[in-house]
Amino acid sequence: MTKGPVDSARVPRFAGPATFARLPRIDEVERADVAVVGVPFDSGVSYRPGARFGPAAVREASRLLRPYHPGLDVSPFERVQVVDAGDIAVNPFRIEDAIESIEAAAGAMDARLVTIGGDHTIALPLLRTAARRHGPVALLHFDAHLDTWDTYFDAAYTHGTPFRRAVEEGLLDTEALGHVGIRGPLYGKKDLDDDRRLGFGIVTAADVLRRGLDEVIDALRQRIGDRPLYVSVDIDVLDPAHAPGTGTPEAGGLTSRELLEILRGLAGCHLIGADVVEVAPAYDHAEITSVAASHVAYDLVSLLALRENP
């Protein structure tokens, strides 16, 4: 038996403090299979700040989630024990310190994680934890941006650089790396050459439109196979119409429907962990972005729940 969310037929969903999907806190259960954890950290951003408030906004927006996922035909909270593990509290003034704390805290959690950011810097320590458990992992990275740049103002650890660092540290299986949703101006053509050299394949936002979802999903599944897979979702992969509340918005992005369908197309893959990052509520309107992020997180939890044996 699992302990599920607060019953919204008995306690109105707008009452009480918000845990993700109104799930129990980690201290309310004996063990957890899947934990949703927040990382309120945004000291690695290059433009608009504010993703430190992402975890709280996504939890608020997640009050309306319901326990059965018809697209994947699964009741994730019955199938496995899902909890809200609260926030990892990290140093907002020293990025390297914060990265170490995230790595330590994530490594100490005995559950598969869906992490809510926070800016994209946090993917690096999360990938370190994933690689320590599984060896180099396959990565699907949903984002408008490559995030394989080298440095900003000589800083190596920023939200534009986590995946270059991850390749350099040997955390990723370079046979199985994909970006999805890439678009927008770059600093130069070299950005793409560097990215390719690191091992990444790119499905652009235009590819999603032109090739269509089924073909894109097939190609991604072929590239990943049954390797241990980490999924990192920068909410700016969505068009600013679908996610205005983010720090580095780019026109011409995916719809939330497209993103959710691609995620559902990964059913059965060997997902081992995931994050949803870059929700900056101060730029949001009517919870558009945090609602989208809460559904993305729900789909990721559902994908993890589908595969009971991690």
Ligand SMILES: N=C(N)NCCCC(=O)O
């Ligand atoms: N990871 C996100 N969201 N953005 C990276 C943008 C880096 C830049 O300002 O060029």
Ligand SMILES: [Zn+2]
């Ligand atoms: Zn981005």
Ligand SMILES: [Zn+2]
């Ligand atoms: Zn990013």
